[in-house]
Amino acid sequence: MPTQDAAAAPTGEGEAEWENAVHEAGLRMTEPRRRVLQALEQLGHATPEVLVAHLSAQGSPLPASTVYRNLESLARAGLVRHSHMHEGVAAYHLPTHGQHLHLVCRECGRVIEAAPDLARDLARNLHRAHGFDADVTHMAIDGRCSACREERIS
Amino acid sequence: MPTQDAAAAPTGEGEAEWENAVHEAGLRMTEPRRRVLQALEQLGHATPEVLVAHLSAQGSPLPASTVYRNLESLARAGLVRHSHMHEGVAAYHLPTHGQHLHLVCRECGRVIEAAPDLARDLARNLHRAHGFDADVTHMAIDGRCSACREERIS
DNA sequence: ATGGCTGCAAACAATTTGCACAACC
DNA sequence: GGTTGTGCAAATTGTTTGCAGCCAT
Numbered sequence: 580m581p582t583q584d585a586a587a588a589p590t591g592e593g594e595a596e597w598e599n600a601v602h603e604a605g606l607r608m609t610e611p612r613r614r615v616l617q618a619l620e621q622l623g624h625a626t627p628e629v630l631v632a633h634l635s636a637q638g639s640p641l642p643a644s645t646v647y648r649n650l651e652s653l654a655r656a657g658l659v660r661h662s663h664m665h666e667g668v669a670a671y672h673l674p675t676h677g678q679h680l681h682l683v684c685r686e687c688g689r690v691i692e693a694a695p696d697l698a699r700d701l702a703r704n705l706h707r708a709h710g711f712d713a714d715v716t717h718m719a720i721d722g723r724c725s726a727c728r729e730e731r732i733s
Numbered sequence: 734m735p736t737q738d739a740a741a742a743p744t745g746e747g748e749a750e751w752e753n754a755v756h757e758a759g760l761r762m763t764e765p766r767r768r769v770l771q772a773l774e775q776l777g778h779a780t781p782e783v784l785v786a787h788l789s790a791q792g793s794p795l796p797a798s799t800v801y802r803n804l805e806s807l808a809r810a811g812l813v814r815h816s817h818m819h820e821g822v823a824a825y826h827l828p829t830h831g832q833h834l835h836l837v838c839r840e841c842g843r844v845i846e847a848a849p850d851l852a853r854d855l856a857r858n859l860h861r862a863h864g865f866d867a868d869v870t871h872m873a874i875d876g877r878c879s880a881c882r883e884e885r886i887s
Numbered sequence: 888a889t890g891g892c893t894g895c896a897a898a899c900a901a902t903t904t905g906c907a908c909a910a911c912c
Numbered sequence: 913g914g915t916t917g918t919g920c921a922a923a924t925t926g927t928t929t930g931c932a933g934c935c936a937t
Contacts, residue, residue, distance in 0.1 A: 607911050682865045700854035710879030711836045725864030
């Protein structure tokens with residue numbers, strides 16, 4: 580399974596399914612909630628602040644508190660997930676966004692997505708050595724990307 | 734819940750060496766600075782807030798700003814390092830604290846330390862697949878510890 | 888003595904909460 | 913119609929900054 584990122588998918592795609600899932604979770608489908616899900620689909624993954632900015636940019640802004648509350652309720656319902664990246668800030672994404680490791684370059688800040696298979700060895704090692712059940716589906720890994728390393732061949 | 738770590742070493746141990754290193758870095762050795770280093774040695778690794786609390790607990794409190802500024806200057810001098818863990822918050826530690834992976838249990842919050850060798854496969858995989866130079870010396874890994882998993886044999 | 892360091896307070900940024908009203912089912 | 917969700921503002925929390933005086937070098 581290639582890492583190919585769902586290049587800015589044509590908006591308005593899984594909207595009907597969302598409504599379903601939202602209702603099944605005992606939640607209501609509202610306009611702000613739909614916009615949050617939509618934005619997440621477009622961005623792939625984003626921090627709360629980025630979402631607020633994104634939503635402000637396209638059309639009417641959504642109050643930060645609404646964005647935060649939606650992320651929380653949707654996360655509790657399993658409709659969105661969160662992982663840690665971007666220098667320690669939690670970022671959210673749709674479960675359908677696919678599982679992958681986040682390679683965070685400490686120099687340029689870029690986030691590269693890698694296949695979770697690459698961490699399978701690690702997970703197995705940790706389980707054997709510590710009985711630790713690692714979640715490597717959205718793990719953030721710090722380091723330097725190839726581009727930045729080349730720039731500094733000094 | 735406290736991160737019972739490397740057995741509270743007998744305080745006042747590497748203090749002389751610190752003074753050396755601090756001077757070599759062009760910094761001055763002050764009482765607050767010594768206390769920050771001392772606290773880090775005792776705690777193994779800690780977030781700024783935890784440090785502030787710890788220092789308040791034992792003797793006279795140190796203003797948060799002083800703690801933050803010391804962490805920054807000491808980090809720039811290479812006397813302390815930082816990594817991301819504890820739900821996305823940056824934690825600091827002495828370089829002598831040793832390199833290890835941090836297994837963060839998402840249920841009990843405990844941080845287990847694991848040998849970095851366990852991530853060697855991962856680093857190799859990432860380098861081969863993406864040319865990414867991963868820093869796995871202080872990586873935080875999310876998951877569930879053996880104790881918590883047993884509690885929920887569901 | 889002099890420039891880095893401290894302490895305090897105020898500024899900031901990010902996130903949370905209270906509450907009255909609106910909207911979904 | 914009963915609640916869940918929204919919007920606004922104020923409260924919290926975590927971190928940074930300005931500045932006057934202090935103290936290591």
